[in-house]
Amino acid sequence: MSGLPLASVPDPVLELRNVSFMRSGKVLLDHGNLMLTQQGRTIIIGPNGAGKSLLMRLAHGLLEPSSGTIVCRHNGSGTPRQAMVFQRPVLLRRSSLANVTHALALRGVPRRIRRNQAEQALARFGLTHLAQRPARILSGGEQQRLALARAWALEPDILFLDEPSSALDPAATKAVEDAVNVFFRKGTKIVMTTHDLGQARRLADEVVFMCCGRILERTPAATFFDTPTTVAAAAFLRGELVLAPWESPTPLTTNG
Amino acid sequence: MNSHDPFTLALSLILSGDPGLFGIIQLSLQVSLSAVLVASLIGLPLGAAIALFRFPGRGLVITLLNALMGLPPVVAGLLVYLSLSRAGPLGQFGLLFTPTAMVIAQTLLVLPIIAALTRQAIEDLWEEYREQLQSMGSGRVRAIPTLLWDARITLTTAVLAGFGRASAEVGAVLIVGGNIEGVTRVMTTAIALETSKGDLPLALALGLVLLALVAAVNAVAYLLGQASRRHMQ
Numbered sequence: 001m002s003g004l005p006l007a008s009v010p011d012p013v014l015e016l017r018n019v020s021f022m023r024s025g026k027v028l029l030d031h032g033n034l035m036l037t038q039q040g041r042t043i044i045i046g047p048n049g050a051g052k053s054l055l056m057r058l059a060h061g062l063l064e065p066s067s068g069t070i071v072c073r074h075n076g077s078g079t080p081r082q083a084m085v086f087q088r089p090v091l092l093r094r095s096s097l098a099n100v101t102h103a104l105a106l107r108g109v110p111r112r113i114r115r116n117q118a119e120q121a122l123a124r125f126g127l128t129h130l131a132q133r134p135a136r137i138l139s140g141g142e143q144q145r146l147a148l149a150r151a152w153a154l155e156p157d158i159l160f161l162d163e164p165s166s167a168l169d170p171a172a173t174k175a176v177e178d179a180v181n182v183f184f185r186k187g188t189k190i191v192m193t194t195h196d197l198g199q200a201r202r203l204a205d206e207v208v209f210m211c212c213g214r215i216l217e218r219t220p221a222a223t224f225f226d227t228p229t230t231v232a233a234a235a236f237l238r239g240e241l242v243l244a245p246w247e248s249p250t251p252l253t254t255n256g
Numbered sequence: 257m258n259s260h261d262p263f264t265l266a267l268s269l270i271l272s273g274d275p276g277l278f279g280i281i282q283l284s285l286q287v288s289l290s291a292v293l294v295a296s297l298i299g300l301p302l303g304a305a306i307a308l309f310r311f312p313g314r315g316l317v318i319t320l321l322n323a324l325m326g327l328p329p330v331v332a333g334l335l336v337y338l339s340l341s342r343a344g345p346l347g348q349f350g351l352l353f354t355p356t357a358m359v360i361a362q363t364l365l366v367l368p369i370i371a372a373l374t375r376q377a378i379e380d381l382w383e384e385y386r387e388q389l390q391s392m393g394s395g396r397v398r399a400i401p402t403l404l405w406d407a408r409i410t411l412t413t414a415v416l417a418g419f420g421r422a423s424a425e426v427g428a429v430l431i432v433g434g435n436i437e438g439v440t441r442v443m444t445t446a447i448a449l450e451t452s453k454g455d456l457p458l459a460l461a462l463g464l465v466l467l468a469l470v471a472a473v474n475a476v477a478y479l480l481g482q483a484s485r486r487h488m489q
Contacts, residue, residue, distance in 0.1 A: 062390055083391065090388035093406045102402065106392045137486075154392070 012073060013038045013080055013158060013189050014059055016215075019068035021054060028054055031068070032215045038074075038157075040205030041180070041190035043221075045197070047242050050210040052193040056160045059191065060084050072158075080157035080189075087163040089147035091135040096127060096146050099135050103150045121153035122146075125179060141172025148179040159183050161192040165199070177203060197237070201225060209233040212244040265457035266464060277458065281465055284442040287355055287429065288422040291362030292370075296415050299367050303374025304404055308382060308396045318375065324368035329361075333431030336361040340432065353434040358442070361428035366418035373414035377407045409484035416477045420470055 014036040021029040029051045036042055044052045057063045059070060060082055074080035092099050100118035109117065122128050125145045130138060135146055144164060151159055161180065165173040180203060184190050194200055200207060204221035209230065216230045228234050232242050269277050306317060338344050340352040340360075351357045381403050389399050404411065426444035433440030435449055443462045450459035 057387075060391060062387055084387075086388065090385055092385075092402070093408075103392050106389075106394050106398070 011037050011039075012071075014191070015071045015073075016055075016059065017069045017071070019058060019065045019070060021051075021058060021063065022066045028213050029058065029065075030213045034208065034215050034218060036189065036191065038187075038189050041184055041192065041203050042206050042208055042218075043200045043204035044191070044193045044208045044210060045195070045200050045236070046210035046216075047236060048195070049212075051213045052210055053162050055210065055215070056084070056162055056191060056193060060160050074157050081155060082158045082160065083151035083154045083156035084160040084162070085144070085147050085151055085164050087166055089143040091138075091143055091146060093136055094134070095132050096122065096135045096138070097131040099146060100150050100153050104153055107154055117153055121149045124152055124182070125149040139172075141168050141175060144168060144172065144176055145179065148176065148183075152183070156183075156188055158189040158191060161190070163193055163195065166195065173199070209236070211236070211242055262456040262460050266461035269457060269461040270464065274461075277461055277465075279438065280441055280443055280446050280462065283355065283440075284423060284444075287358045287442060288362060288419060290359045291366055291422050292415060292419045294359065294363045295366040295370050295418055299370030299418075300374050300404060300411060301400065303371040304378045304400045306371070306375045307378035308399065308403075318372075321368050321372040321375065325372050327365060327368065328427065329365055329425040330427035330431065332364045333361050333428035336364060336428070336432045352432060353436060353440060355433070355440060357432040358429045358440060361432045362422040362425070365425060365428060366422050369418045369421060370414050373417065374407075374411060377410040377414070378403050381407050409480050412480055413477045416473050420473050423466070423469060423473075 012035045014034075016032050016034040019029060019032045020027060032051075032055065034055075044055060046052055054063070058065055061070075062084075072080050072082075092102060094102065097115070097118055100121055101114045104114040104117055105111070119128070119131065122131050125148055127142070127146060127149055130142060130146075135143065138146060148164075159180075164180075165176040168176065177199065180190055180192065190203075192203065194203075201221070204224075206218060206220050207224040208218045209216045209224070209228065209232070211232045216232055217224075217228065219229060224233070225237065228237060236242050306314065306321075336357060337352065339346045340349070340357055341347055342352075351360070382399065385399070385403065385406070389402065394402065424444065426448055429435075429440070429442055430445045430448070433442070433445065435441050435445040441449075443466050447459045447462050447466070450456070450462070
């Protein structure tokens with residue numbers, strides 16, 4: 001597993017302090033605490049319903065936490081620029097190029113340089129030949145690459161990806177993973193969920209393990225896959241079904 | 257076919273470019289297109305705003321809009337007549353029995369159609385786009401032009417449906433226009449009058465033109481639907 005070492009001096013880019021999220025009386029995220037640094041690719045894994053997508057939506061600001069605070073910082077003070085790629089790419093009913101220029105317009109980029117920047121973003125992900133094609137008739141893999149190119153044009157400091165390749169074939173999945181690494185090499189913080197353990201092993205510098213609405217651990221990837229800290233993560237890695245504590249007597253975390 | 261056959265006479269009226277006939281057609285188009293234009297300028301942003309914003313009584317407004325899509329033209333005509341008649345609240349403008357009154361009445365008929373269909377289309381699209389647009393920093397107000405443009409095919413169909421309703425209705429324009437020859441006589445009111453008078457060729461000629469118009473509008477709506485299926489799923 002290659003990757004940058006995690007910073008020894010914490011330089012948090014994103015911090016969740018006691019964040020809870022409730023919907024119709026159910027606690028979907030229970031007092032989550034998490035500190036992510038600018039370096040590395042953070043992969044969030046856990047069983048379905050663990051709250052992975054919810055965590056990302058809260059961090060990205062699409063949802064307001066019921067309690068707790070979320071702090072985003074960049075280089076100590078400024079607000080980091082963010083972008084998010086969803087499981088199913090949401091593309092406008094326009095050409096591929098217009099999808100990117102629209103995103104630049106929302107970001108406030110002056111009209112005269114939008115087209116140029118959009119074309120560069122498309123070229124970066126090998127989409128130049130599809131620039132004038134209506135985005136909605138592209139294949140699933142091409143659509144996700146376009147969503148990545150659109151995010152690239154926004155030059156984010158943090159890129160959130162919610163199961164970006166779960167609906168794609170292996171070739172398109174590889175294209176998505178390569179794209180993630182293009183962002184990573186440029187210094188973009190990667191925060192990504194996946195339910196594919198192989199993908200987590202390929203990409204992760206650190207792993208955040210979630211289960212039943214709780215953030216159970218944040219561990220360097222090299223350690224996590226061999227010796228996870230929590231019982232639940234170990235069971236998950238063995239391929240067992242991990243149940244919530246109220247559904248099973250097994251504790252989620254080690255007892256002391 | 258003998259030359260006094262009403263169908264043949266109707267065709268020769270159309271082909272000879274009969275000025276009376278074409279005057280009526282021109283006024284019909286002017287009135288209905290004006291009504292559709294006004295109704296679109298109000299109905300498209302109104303429908304989008306109702307789709308995107310939550311306010312007290314929203315459900316009632318939506319139900320009312322949907323119900324008004326079926327507003328009987330004679331009732332619309334009656335309401336406008338009462339407002340514009342000498343004793344009515346807008347009586348002082350002297351608009352009754354003018355083309356302007358007809359535009360107002362038809363706008364009243366078309367506006368609910370365009371606003372209600374826009375509301376539905378934009379709400380569906382917002383549901384689909386909301387997270388992505390929010391992620392890119394777009395608020396609800398900024399989303400309105402984005403959504404109106406992306407729903408353009410559906411909205412064009414909605415506007416065409418409004419035009420179909422305006423150009424085919426007879427009750428509203430008859431009541432507020434009065435079917436005055438050369439002033440407020442349009443295709444539908446002329447057909448009603450000429451048929452009752454027994455001038456079948458003119459009625460039939462107007463009927464053929466009206467039919468062709470409605471067919472053309474539907475053809476355009478169909479082709480747009482096809483285009484949208486091909487290009488934007």
